[in-house]
Every structure is written in C-alpha cells, then in structure tokens.
Amino acid sequence: MKEQNNKKITEIKINTKWCKGCGICVEFCHQKVFVMKNGKPDPVNSEKCTRCMLCEIRCPDYAITVGGDEDGE
DSSP states (O other): EEEEETTOOOOOEEEETTOOOOOOOHHHHHTTOOOEEEEEOOOOTTTGOOOOOOOHHHHHOOOOOEEEOOOOO
C-alpha cells in the first residue's frame, strides 16, 4: 500500500499484456476505481478501493492484482 496525505492507497496492477480490455473489472467495481483508457482499465481512483477483490476475482485473463494486505505485506 502507498500512502498519500496519511491515507493508505491500495496498489492495483494491470498486466496489459494479458488484459484483453473486456471491461469486466470496470463493471464489477462498486467504488468506480477504474476507467477504460485506450481500451484497457486504468485504476485512476485507487484511493477509493475497498479491497473487495471483485476486479481480481472476476478478471477472466488474470490480469489484475490488488496488492498487499492492510499491514503492507
């Protein structure tokens, strides 16, 4: 996790080589963390991530990783 103004931000990684740009992650994210940019998801609002992991679980390409636990491990 990264910190920005004393607020922890979840690190979300997109493997663009694996991602086919289906947008499932965008649709399943209740917090609107992602937007589609150039045909791929971009986690522009990662500070809103609640770590529900739906994006990672639902990704058919295994292209999303929601990083670390609350302790940064």
